[in-house]
Amino acid sequence: MAPNNDTPAQGGLLRLRSIYPSLTAAEQRAATYILENPGEIIHLSITELAEQAQTAEATIFRLCKRLGYRGFQAFKIALASEMVDPVQNIHEDVQPSDDMLIIAHKVFQSNVQCLQETLKIQEKESLEQAVEMLLNARRVEFYGSGGSGAIAMDAYHKFMRTGIWCQAHTDAHLQVMAASLLGPGDVAVGISHTGANKDVYEALKIAREAGARTIGITNFMKSPLTRVTDICLFTSARETRFRSEAMSSRISQLAIIDSLVVGVSLRRQDEALSGLQKIRRAIANKRF
Structure with a gap:
């Protein structure tokens, strides 16, 4: 996804964390300083920031452009808006003395933050385009491996109710076999x-x-995945002491899937409601 000059005011720090692995060494120095001192940045000039981060002014300007801003001043304005409600650095900093209720509270708060941060970086145009693609699809296939395989299966389980023909594959061989049989009018997620x-x-x-x-x-x-996608939707998750980013991102992935399901269902209400009724009748005998 190429950044643009319409990047929302909120989410600048989240975007910076997201692209951090792809930055050059000089850009990472600037990014690290910004992430560690967001409140200080809004009071610095580009020259002062370059000196503090031990990098060049051109590097900072280039970094701001990569984030989607016209320059450092535009980035500072957006950052100031974001700092009105400081991002809470909630981590599951679990201690050996914590009881299970405290542990659950920390995990829940971390998940809430993950959802909030993911929502901040969503782009209306990308979500609407994704819904339009799915809505007009002849068939939809979901691919995922490992933990993401479970998300792919969940997506299949939910999209089945929309009345759109869909399937999910978590096996690498089945993924490429199924993908090779797709064509114009189909969508792969x-x-x-x-x-x-x-x-x-x-x-x-x-x-x-x-x-x-x-x-x-x-x-x-x-990431490499963005090079083979027409549209990419992004989550925001942080690694904590006892779980990886991949674990904490699951809830955000599920929320994105749910949003797409609801968006598609609203656009084809008759088919979605009909399909839901058929499924409910079919599984009625499976319950006591």
């Missing part, structure tokens, strides 16, 4: 927290070459 999973990347690449449209769901804006 790849889910990968890192965006660097070779199997999911290859499946989307093959699907795209076959003529299908592709959607990605990942945590990193400059």
